[in-house]
Amino acid sequence: MYSALYNHINRFIDLNSDEQETLESLLKSFSVKKKAFLLEEGQTCKANYFVVKGCLRLYFIDIKGAEQTTQFAIENWWITDLTSFLFHEQSEFYIQAAETTEVIAIEHHHYNEMFHKLPKLERYFRLILQKNHQASQRRIKFLYSQTAEERYRHFNSLFPEFVQRVPQYMLASYLGFTPEFLSKIRAKK
Template identity: 85%
Template sequence: MYSQLFNHIKKFIELTTEEEEMLSTYLKSISVKKKQFLLEQGQICRANYFVVKGCLRLYFIDIKGAEQTTQFAIENWWITDLTSFLFQKPSEFYIQAAETAEIIAIEPHHYDEMFRKLPKLERYFRLILQKNHQASQMRIKYLYSQTAEERYRHFNHLFPEFVQRVPQYMLASYLGFTPEFLSKIRAKK
């Protein structure tokens, strides 16, 4: 049931069969429909989510009332509002299914016990957070150092299948421009 997650973990650390069985007691499988929310602003984030199939997004509403997507998660990616999740404080973000999705959740009350019983997982999650932080830093750099068209071309080069999967307004929001501008860029091809 959790083989995809276990295979992902094996890219970073080794778990025995017994450790996988122990880990599975902390996991919860969830199916979500397209546009369904896992988190809304003001709620406390109830889990860290691993995407088995589908696509989730993290976004906030800016001062103009527009949705600003800050992160996507597709297969084998994790997504959460880390501040709300770790400190159990109301979130300023939304987590929504951009596609119908199958996900695995780890709830915050399991984290300390899971790390105590399976200390190897602290290394796994540290490595995942490092990769996530590095990706966030590069995204911010690209937002400030590339033109909108360069950002689109770069993202499309890295994730060509992803560009086709998500609605245009979500992709435009993530890349820092309007859906209308994205249409113009795509028309230039």
């Protein structure tokens, strides 16, 4: 199970077999059933999760009581409530399995130990955070500068297989419109 993570890490930095063994001693792997939660609002996020297989989503409940998905994580993506995780604060988000998902977790109490024992992982996580920040900025720009239909078409062109994987209401929430509107867009094909 850890080979997917090591392959991902080695795209950014080189970890030798001894370093992989050290890292493995700090990780936890497990399966999460579809619709199960890794985090609920009010809890403190205790881990950063790497998706080996499946799909997780990060969302919050807005003032109208609707779910607003802010991030998905599929294979080889990381997901966490970074503020809650790093600063040990109560979360305002949920992390839920959109599919049955195999994950690898680095728990908060091992995070600094990991960087102490394997300092080169700081570079890896910095690069991952930069990519995540870039994706978030683009998503915000698209929410404000594209029509709903343009957002759907753009997202579908980038991730056509992903659009088929997640429930329509989750995808609509992520793209900033209702499931009914998404049905109308899809019907236009």
